Amino acid sequence: MSKISPSEITPEHIYLSRRELLKSMGILTGGAALLAACNGNPPPMTLEPGPQGDPAADPVDPSASSNVDELGDPLNTFDDITNYNNYYEFTTDKIDVARLAEGYPISPWEIQVGGLVHNPTTFSLDDLRKFEIEERIYRMRCVEAWSMVIPWMGFPLSKMLAQVEPKAEAKYVRFETIHDTKGMPGFTKYPFYQWPYVEGLRMDEAMHDLTLISTGLYGKELLPQNGAPARLVVPWKYGFKSIKSIVKIDLVTEMPILLWMNAAPNEYGFYANVNPEVDHPRWSQGTERRIGELGRRETLMFNGYADEVAHLYSGMDLSINF
Amino acid sequence: MKRRRFHPLQIITYIAVWIPLAILLWDLTHDNLGADIIREATLRTGKTALALLVLSLACTPVSTILNYKPLLKLRRPLGLYSFMYASIHFAIFIGVDYFFDLTLIKGALLEKRFAIVGLTTGLILLVLAITSTQGWKRRLKKRCVQLHKLAYVAGFLATVHFVWLVKQGVVEPWIWMGVVLILLLARIPPVKKFTLAVRSRSAP
Numbered sequence: 001m002s003k004i005s006p007s008e009i010t011p012e013h014i015y016l017s018r019r020e021l022l023k024s025m026g027i028l029t030g031g032a033a034l035l036a037a038c039n040g041n042p043p044p045m046t047l048e049p050g051p052q053g054d055p056a057a058d059p060v061d062p063s064a065s066s067n068v069d070e071l072g073d074p075l076n077t078f079d080d081i082t083n084y085n086n087y088y089e090f091t092t093d094k095i096d097v098a099r100l101a102e103g104y105p106i107s108p109w110e111i112q113v114g115g116l117v118h119n120p121t122t123f124s125l126d127d128l129r130k131f132e133i134e135e136r137i138y139r140m141r142c143v144e145a146w147s148m149v150i151p152w153m154g155f156p157l158s159k160m161l162a163q164v165e166p167k168a169e170a171k172y173v174r175f176e177t178i179h180d181t182k183g184m185p186g187f188t189k190y191p192f193y194q195w196p197y198v199e200g201l202r203m204d205e206a207m208h209d210l211t212l213i214s215t216g217l218y219g220k221e222l223l224p225q226n227g228a229p230a231r232l233v234v235p236w237k238y239g240f241k242s243i244k245s246i247v248k249i250d251l252v253t254e255m256p257i258l259l260w261m262n263a264a265p266n267e268y269g270f271y272a273n274v275n276p277e278v279d280h281p282r283w284s285q286g287t288e289r290r291i292g293e294l295g296r297r298e299t300l301m302f303n304g305y306a307d308e309v310a311h312l313y314s315g316m317d318l319s320i321n322f
Numbered sequence: 323m324k325r326r327r328f329h330p331l332q333i334i335t336y337i338a339v340w341i342p343l344a345i346l347l348w349d350l351t352h353d354n355l356g357a358d359i360i361r362e363a364t365l366r367t368g369k370t371a372l373a374l375l376v377l378s379l380a381c382t383p384v385s386t387i388l389n390y391k392p393l394l395k396l397r398r399p400l401g402l403y404s405f406m407y408a409s410i411h412f413a414i415f416i417g418v419d420y421f422f423d424l425t426l427i428k429g430a431l432l433e434k435r436f437a438i439v440g441l442t443t444g445l446i447l448l449v450l451a452i453t454s455t456q457g458w459k460r461r462l463k464k465r466c467v468q469l470h471k472l473a474y475v476a477g478f479l480a481t482v483h484f485v486w487l488v489k490q491g492v493v494e495p496w497i498w499m500g501v502v503l504i505l506l507l508a509r510i511p512p513v514k515k516f517t518l519a520v521r522s523r524s525a526p
């Protein structure tokens with residue numbers, strides 16, 4: 001694949017009015033933004049508490065160190081990111097998730113990390129807060145062919161795994177979302193899915209520096225609809241791999257069976273790498289709609305992270321291992 | 323010249339069919355369509371086109387069951403407005419979603435079966451809309467009735483389109499398809515005879 005800059009592909013993109021808002025925000029943070037975008041390693045930060053329960057009483061403005069990603073594309077707004085969510089445990093209606101998830105209890109919380117490890121550990125919220133938090137501006141490409149640019153806050157999963165000391169036999173990492181039949185209406189509404197939500201990564205994918213455990217976005221703690229208190233973010237894979245509200249992480253030898261592989265094995269595979277050349281059986285993955293824009297963008301191989309991750313899959317037929 | 327007289331049901335229909343569009347425009351201007359405005363507008367116009375088409379198909383069997391002829395007058399407006407919403411749906415796809423990018427549109431329309439089926443449905447509705455005018459009715463005579471049985475094909479294909487594109491709520495499109503199949507079944511001569519028999523028996 002020849003490398004084309006995204007501005008060449010889509011010269012005529014028209015941003016809707018909310019973009020103007022972003023631009024004015026950008027003027028305020030512009031200087032710092034450029035610096036951070038270049039060195040990619042902003043200084044450690046702390047997260048402001050999110051607007052729990054009462055968004056009107058929100059004490060802090062959302063903030064990010066840059067108003068664009070490394071390709072120069074503007075961030076999506078806090079409003080878009082927190083009001084357009086796929087979270088079937090609440091509902092399949094992306095616009096309604098925020099309402100249903102409002103006030104969902106995320107404290108206390110525990111993440112049990114175990115399986116093939118020397119040092120099985122249960123992480124509390126306080127334990128999670130001990131990790132050094134960094135900002136990562138990533139593109140999020142949904143398998144449904146839309147995308148956003150999101151300033152995540154979090155820490156590399158590899159740092160968490162280092163603490164539990166994986167055994168040599170561990171080949172895969174299996175993640176599980178909370179399965180709360182009382183607080184989440186989706187389990188009774190959609191009984192045909194094999195709950196709980198399960199996702200997985202190969203060990204080398206899990207250890208990759210891009211793979212993030214996110215606890216916040218736009219400088220604030222995550223809201224329930226975005227997978228609070230801690231979720232995975234794997235930017236080169238379709239969004240559904242980035243499992244939300246994790247309660248359990250296991251290191252295993254066998255490739256885990258994931259909820260989506262169970263539901264539609266011919267449509268969703270284990271890898272789910274963003275790949276414009278391998279279509280979903282029912283729709284094209286060649287283009288995507290960036291939320292907030294008119295027209296389509298061409299989807300980038302590995303969602304634009306090919307330089308960082310393509311080597312993980314060298315020699316693999318990606319149309320079979322989709 | 324004879325003055326056209328409208329049945330109250332027709333008047334209600336001619337007003338009601340504009341409500342979904344009015345709500346869509348209201349929500350559009352009040353930032354009520356969520357973050358993905360384009361998708362939401364596409365889904366809503368598609369759903370309205372399907373619903374009106376199904377209602378149009380329901381007129382004949384329901385009028386048979388209820389022995390209420392005025393319902394037959396609603397078939398044409400419901401079908402025509404289904405075509406209007408399908409046209410808006412298509413226009414959003416071409417002009418907003420793909421922003422008139424012809425190379426991308428060609429692929430998007432002709433490579434995926436859900437889009438091919440949607441396009442076919444839309445073309446059938448176009449033909450039916452054109453041939454529903456008085457001039458064409460006169461020209462086609464009997465064949466016009468036959469031609470307009472294609473409305474059932476359109477209804478069925480619209481549900482196939484829905485089944486193939488659905489991203490969430492896997493159940494809903496199958497329910498629509500079931501409804502269309504029941505309506506089709508109701509038109510099959512033996513079933514129709516049976517309904518008529520039941521009706522005359524239960525009549526006082």
Ligand code: HEM
Nearest residue numbers: 364365368369371372408412415440441443444480484487
């Ligand atoms: C003319 C060609 C057509 C094209 C290119 C087209 C394209 C589309 C697209 C892109 C979607 C949204 C998919 C998504 O984002 O998930 C959609 C949804 C839909 N379309 Fe079409 N469509 C066409 C014709 C039609 C016609 C003629 C009807 C009905 C009479 C129809 C009924 C629907 C329905 C019911 C939905 C789903 C609504 C929902 O999920 O709530 N479409 N169509």
